[in-house]
Amino acid sequence: EPxxxxxxxxxxxxxxxxxxxxxxxxxxxxxxxPRDGAPLEIGRKNYRLTPAMRHWLRLRDAKCTFPGCNNNTLDNDADHIHPWHHGGTT
Known part of the structure; x- marks a missing residue:
């Protein structure tokens, strides 16, 4: 990619x-x-998700992906698998 x-x-x-x-x-x-140019990953510049990122997560995952979580919705916090304060990206 360029x-x-x-x-x-x-x-x-x-x-x-x-x-x-x-x-x-x-x-x-x-x-x-690629459809609308909305950012889906922004590195470490911001901690909070953008609305476009939250929507993308709902489409991609449809449920919580945290190990051991049985929540079938994304109503819980969309959070970082690798903690942000330990270098995780948003």
């Missing part, structure tokens, strides 16, 4: 890898919904 260079536009993956290898100051991976 990367987006802020202020420039799409760049090839090889160029993005070179930037990272040569000490680019910041790099953020953002997973987006």
């Amino acid at each position: 990367a987006i260079l802020d202020g420039y536009g799409p760049i090839p993956p090889s160029m993005a890898r070179d930037l990272i290898a040569n000490g680019a100051e910041s790099f953020h991976r953002v997973l987006i919904d």
Whole structure:
């Protein structure tokens, strides 16, 4: 997949890898919904889910995925499998 260079536009993956290898100051991976561009994963920038992310989780999982949880709905908290304060992403 191409990367987006802020202020420039799409760049090839090889160029993005070179930037990272040569000490680019910041790099953020953002997973987006190809239908409408809504963010589905935002790394560690924010702790709380966006409405689009919560909707995507409902469609993807339909129930709680936490090990040992038998809740058949997503009415419980959508939370982090790896705790956010221990480096988990949103």
